[in-house]
Amino acid sequence: MRAEDTPLIRLEDYRPSDWLIDTVDLDISLAPQQTRVRALLGLRPNPAGQPGAPLILDGDELALSEIKLDGVTLDANAFAAGPQSLTVHAPPRRGFTLTIETVLDPSANTKLMGLYRSSKVYCTQCEADGFRRITYFLDRPDVMSVYTVRLEAAKAEAPVLLSNGNRVATGEVPGSDRHFAVWHDPHPKPAYLFALVGGALDHVREDYVTADGQQVELAVYVEPGKAGRAGWALDSLVRCMRWDERVFGRNYDLDVFNVVAVSDFNMGAMENKGLNIFNDKYVLADPQTATDGDYASIEAIIAHEYFHNWTGNRITCRDWFQLCLKEGLTVFRDQEFSSDERSRPVKRIADVRTLRATQFSEDAGPLAHPVRPRAYKEINNFYTPTVYEKGAEVIRMLKVLIGADAFKRGMDLYFERCDGTAATIEEFLDCFAETSGRDLSHFARWYEQAGTPTIVASGRYDARAKRYTLDLAQTTPPTPGQATKQPVVLPVTLGLVGRDGDLPLTTGSSAYAGDGLIVLDQPSLSVVFSDVAEAPIPSLLRGFSAPVRLELDLSDADLLRLFSADSDSFNRWQALQSVATRALVAAGRPGTDRAVLLAKAAEIAGALEHFLREQGLADPAFAAQVLRLPAPADIAREIGGDVDPDAIYGAHRNLSGAIGQALEATLIGLRDTLATKATYAPDAASAGRRALRNEALGLIAIAAPEAGARLVEQQFSSADNLTDRLAALAAMTLIPGEAREHLIGRFAEIYASEPLVLDKWLMAQALIAEPGTLDRVKRLMQHKGFSLGNPNRVRALIGGFAANLTQFNRADGAGYEFVADMVIALDRTNPQVASRLLGSFKSWKMLEPTRKDLAQASLAMVARTPGLSRDVADIAERALA
Numbered sequence: 001m002r003a004e005d006t007p008l009i010r011l012e013d014y015r016p017s018d019w020l021i022d023t024v025d026l027d028i029s030l031a032p033q034q035t036r037v038r039a040l041l042g043l044r045p046n047p048a049g050q051p052g053a054p055l056i057l058d059g060d061e062l063a064l065s066e067i068k069l070d071g072v073t074l075d076a077n078a079f080a081a082g083p084q085s086l087t088v089h090a091p092p093r094r095g096f097t098l099t100i101e102t103v104l105d106p107s108a109n110t111k112l113m114g115l116y117r118s119s120k121v122y123c124t125q126c127e128a129d130g131f132r133r134i135t136y137f138l139d140r141p142d143v144m145s146v147y148t149v150r151l152e153a154a155k156a157e158a159p160v161l162l163s164n165g166n167r168v169a170t171g172e173v174p175g176s177d178r179h180f181a182v183w184h185d186p187h188p189k190p191a192y193l194f195a196l197v198g199g200a201l202d203h204v205r206e207d208y209v210t211a212d213g214q215q216v217e218l219a220v221y222v223e224p225g226k227a228g229r230a231g232w233a234l235d236s237l238v239r240c241m242r243w244d245e246r247v248f249g250r251n252y253d254l255d256v257f258n259v260v261a262v263s264d265f266n267m268g269a270m271e272n273k274g275l276n277i278f279n280d281k282y283v284l285a286d287p288q289t290a291t292d293g294d295y296a297s298i299e300a301i302i303a304h305e306y307f308h309n310w311t312g313n314r315i316t317c318r319d320w321f322q323l324c325l326k327e328g329l330t331v332f333r334d335q336e337f338s339s340d341e342r343s344r345p346v347k348r349i350a351d352v353r354t355l356r357a358t359q360f361s362e363d364a365g366p367l368a369h370p371v372r373p374r375a376y377k378e379i380n381n382f383y384t385p386t387v388y389e390k391g392a393e394v395i396r397m398l399k400v401l402i403g404a405d406a407f408k409r410g411m412d413l414y415f416e417r418c419d420g421t422a423a424t425i426e427e428f429l430d431c432f433a434e435t436s437g438r439d440l441s442h443f444a445r446w447y448e449q450a451g452t453p454t455i456v457a458s459g460r461y462d463a464r465a466k467r468y469t470l471d472l473a474q475t476t477p478p479t480p481g482q483a484t485k486q487p488v489v490l491p492v493t494l495g496l497v498g499r500d501g502d503l504p505l506t507t508g509s510s511a512y513a514g515d516g517l518i519v520l521d522q523p524s525l526s527v528v529f530s531d532v533a534e535a536p537i538p539s540l541l542r543g544f545s546a547p548v549r550l551e552l553d554l555s556d557a558d559l560l561r562l563f564s565a566d567s568d569s570f571n572r573w574q575a576l577q578s579v580a581t582r583a584l585v586a587a588g589r590p591g592t593d594r595a596v597l598l599a600k601a602a603e604i605a606g607a608l609e610h611f612l613r614e615q616g617l618a619d620p621a622f623a624a625q626v627l628r629l630p631a632p633a634d635i636a637r638e639i640g641g642d643v644d645p646d647a648i649y650g651a652h653r654n655l656s657g658a659i660g661q662a663l664e665a666t667l668i669g670l671r672d673t674l675a676t677k678a679t680y681a682p683d684a685a686s687a688g689r690r691a692l693r694n695e696a697l698g699l700i701a702i703a704a705p706e707a708g709a710r711l712v713e714q715q716f717s718s719a720d721n722l723t724d725r726l727a728a729l730a731a732m733t734l735i736p737g738e739a740r741e742h743l744i745g746r747f748a749e750i751y752a753s754e755p756l757v758l759d760k761w762l763m764a765q766a767l768i769a770e771p772g773t774l775d776r777v778k779r780l781m782q783h784k785g786f787s788l789g790n791p792n793r794v795r796a797l798i799g800g801f802a803a804n805l806t807q808f809n810r811a812d813g814a815g816y817e818f819v820a821d822m823v824i825a826l827d828r829t830n831p832q833v834a835s836r837l838l839g840s841f842k843s844w845k846m847l848e849p850t851r852k853d854l855a856q857a858s859l860a861m862v863a864r865t866p867g868l869s870r871d872v873a874d875i876a877e878r879a880l881a
C-alpha cells in the first residue's frame with residue numbers, strides 16, 4: 001500500500017449510516033486454526049440514512065462461507081463478497097436478518113487485531129476497526145447493537161470462556177470434549193467494544209456492591225500460576241470504582257466486571273464493555289517483579305479503562321474524529337483519580353513532564369495535528385499524545401475557566417443527556433455552555449488548532465504608584481496544513497510573590513476572573529494590579545494552568561526565590577527546572593564556556609542543598625522530582641533547531657556531575673536517613689522515599705563513579721524489591737566498565753524467567769549513551785528472551801534504543817538505519833507496532849544538517865519500500881512532508 005493511494009477520510013464527509021444493526025447474535029466455535037463465526041444481524045434502515053441504499057459491510061482479510069437473508073440462502077448475484085467488504089445489492093426496505101458465516105485462523109493473526117492467540121489464549125482487540133476482521137459488519141462507532149454471544153471451545157484448551165455483559169448459560173456439548181458459554185450484554189454498544197477471551201486462566205475475585213446497591217462480581221484473570229500477582233490490579237479496581245461513585249456519581253452497570261491480562265498486546269489496555277483486556281505489563285505486580293512505577297501505572301490504567309465505562313462506552317463517539325471525547329476526557333479522569341490517591345503536585349509534575357516530552361514534541365514536528373483531526377488515512381495513527389494528553393489538558397482548562405461547580409454540573413448534564421448515544425465534541429461542550437452560561441465557541445478552537453502556543457510575559461513595577469503591570473501576549477507557530485493561527489483562550493493562573501508570600505491581587509481589569517485567574521483570549525493584553533506594596537516576582541501558570549510554553553524573563557535569582565518561596569508546588573519545581581534549562585540550553589550550543597556552566601551548577605547545588613536540608617524529608621516524592629533535572633531531550637526541544645544531541649548530552653552530564661559533586665555528602669547522608677528496614681510496600685509515601693534515594697544514587701553515580709559503584713553494589717545485593725534493584729542497575733549503566741557488565745549479567749540470571757523484568761533490563765541497556773550501544777542492541781536481539789513477535793519486547797529493546805537521544809541520533813546515521821530496518825521487518829507481521837516505532841522519527845526536522853539529512857534518507861528508504869502497510873506508509877509520508 002502506498003500512502004498516496006489510500007483514501008483520506010474527512011470529518012466534513014460524515015454521514016449517518018444507511019443501515020442500523022439493533023441486535024447481533026454471535027456463535028463462535030473456537031479452534032486454533034479454524035474458528036467458525038456465525039453472525040446473525042438484526043438490520044433495519046436508518047431513518048436518518050438514504051432510503052433504498054445497498055448494504056455495504058466492512059471486512060478485513062475475511063472469507064465468507066455462508067450468507068442468508070431472513071434465513072434463506074442468498075442468490076450468488078444478490079451479493080458480492082471479498083476480503084475487504086460484503087455488499088448486498090438490493091436489500092429489503094424494511095427490517096431483516098442476515099446470517100453470515102466466516103472462518104478465521106487466530107493462530108496466524110500476527111497483527112494482534114481481531115481474534116488472535118496470545119500464549120495459547122484466544123483473545124480479541126477490536127478498537128478501532130478490528131471487529132471487521134471477525135465478521136462482516138458496519139464497523140463504525142455510531143452503529144450500536146445489543147450482543148448475545150455463544151462461545152464454544154475444547155474444555156481442556158479453554159476452560160474459561162468470557163465475553164461482554166452477563167453470563168446467561170453454560171454447558172457441555174454432548175458427545176464431545178467441548179463446552180460452551182452464552183453471554184448477553186444488555187447495553188447497546190459499537191463493535192469496537194466487543195471482546196471474547198478463551199483459555200486456561202487463573203483468577204482472583206472480589207464481591208462489590210455499588211453505591212446504588214447493585215451486586216457486582218469483580219475478577220482479574222491471568223496466566224496460570226500468576227494469580228499471586230493480580231491482587232494490586234483488583235485492589236486498584238475497587239478503589240477506582242468507589243472514586244467514580246464519589247467524585248463523578250457514576251455507578252457500574254453489569255453483574256460482572258472482568259479484567260484479563262495477556263502477554264501479546266499492541267497497546268496498554270482496552271475498555272471492552274465488562275471485559276477489559278490488558279497488556280499483562282499493566283496488571284501483574286508483586287514486589288519482586290514490578291517497580292513503584294509499575295504499581296502506579298497499573299492503578300492508573302485499571303482506572304482509565306474502568307472509567308471508559310461511562311466516558312467511552314455508555315457515551316461513545318459518533319466517529320473517530322471525536323476520539324478525544326472519550327480518550328482526552330478519560331485521561332483527565334484517571335489523572336484526577338491518581339492525584340487523589342497519591343500526591344496532587346507530584347502527579348501534576350509527572351504528567352507535565354510527559355506532556356512536554358511527548359505532546360509538545362509532536363506539536364513541534366511534522367506529525368502535528370489538532371486534538372480533533374480533520375482528516376486521516378489510518379485512524380490507528382491518531383491515538384496520539386495530542387488526542388490523549390493535550391485532550392486531557394483541554395478539559396482541565398475548561399474546568400479552571402468555568403469553575404469546579406459549573407464543570408460538575410456540566411458533566412452530570414452530559415451523562416444524563418448523552419447516555420446511550422454516540423456523541424460529538426459539540427454536544428459535550430454544549431453541556432458546559434449551558435451550566436456555566438458562557439459562550440464556549442472561542443474555547444472550542446483548542447480542538448481545531450494544532451501547535452503549542454507560546455505566552456510571552458513581562459512585568460513592570462511602579463514603586464511610587466504601587467502598581468504592577470503584567471503584559472501577556474500569545475502566538476502559536478504554524479503547523480502542517482495550518483499556516484496561520486488564531487488566538488486561543490488561555491487560563492493563566494498567577495500569584496505575585498512578595499517577601500512574605502503571596503500579595504493580595506487588586507485589579508479592575510476585565511481579563512481578571514478572580515481567584516488568581518487571568519483569561520488571555522486576545523493576541524495580547526495588560527493587567528494592572530494596584531496597591532502592590534512591594535516589587536513582586538510573578539508566578540505564572542500555577543499548576544500549569546494551560547499547555548503552553550512560557551517566556552518570562554526572570555533572573556535566575558528571582559527563579560531561585562520562587563523555588564524556595566512560591567506557595568504553588570508546581571511552580572516551585574518549575575522555577576528550578578527553568579534555571580537548569582536556561583543553563584543547559586546555553587551550554588548545549590556550540591562554543592560555550594564550561595566555567596559559566598560550572599558556576600551555574602554551584603548556584604543550583606546551593607539551592608538544592610538548602611532545600612534538601614529543610615524539606616527533603618517532608619515530601620520525598622516531591623524532592624525526587626526537584627532533584628531530577630530536565631532530560632537532554634527536553635533541552636533539545638527547547639533549543640528547537642540545529643540540534644546537536646552530543647553537545648546537549650555532554651552539557652547535561654557536566655551539569656549533573658558538578659551538582660552531584662557539590663552535593664555528594666548531602667546525598668549520601670540523605671540516602672542513609674531514608675533507608676528503611678521495613679519490608680516493601682507500594683504505597684505512595686514509601687515509593688516517594690525510594691524515588692528520592694534512587695534519584696540521589698543516579699547523581700552520585702555520575703559525580704563520583706567509584707563511590708557510586710559501591711553504593712550500587714550494596715543496594716543491588718540488599719534490596720528486597722525490584723524498584724531498588726532496577727534503580728541500581730540504571731545507575732550502573734552510567735558507569736562504563738567491567739563492574740557494569742557483571743551487574744547486567746547478574747540481573748539477567750536472577751530474572752531469566754521473568755519476561756516483563758527482562759524488558760526493563762533490555763531497555764536499560766538500550767538507553768546507554770555510548771557508541772557501543774547499537775551493537776549491544778543488535779546482540780540483545782539474539783537473546784533467548786527476545787522476540788520480534790512480542791510488542792513488549794520490541795518496545796523495550798528497539799523502542800528503548802529509538803528513545804536514546806545520542807545513539808538513535810548517531811552522527812553516522814547508523815541508528816536511523818537500524819530503526820528503519822526494524823520498522824520494515826516488523827511491518828510484515830504487525831503494522832501497528834511498526835508504525836509506532838517509526839514515530840520515533842517525529843523530531844528529525846530539528847536536528848543539525850548532517851543528522852537531518854541522514855534521518856530523512858532513512859525515512860525515505862522506508863517510504864519507498866514496496867508493500868508497506870497503510871499504517872507505516874501514512875507515518876512515513878507525513879513525517880517527510
Ligand code: BES
Pocket residue numbers: 127128267268269270271300301304305308327331380383388
Ligand atoms: N481505547 C484505548 C486502547 C486503544 C488504543 C485501542 C489504541 C485501539 C488503539 C485504551 O482506553 C487506552 O487508551 N489505553 C492506553 C492506556 C491509557 C492509560 C492511556 C494505551 O493502551 O496505551
Ligand code: ZN
Pocket residue numbers: 304308326327330
Ligand atoms: Zn482510553
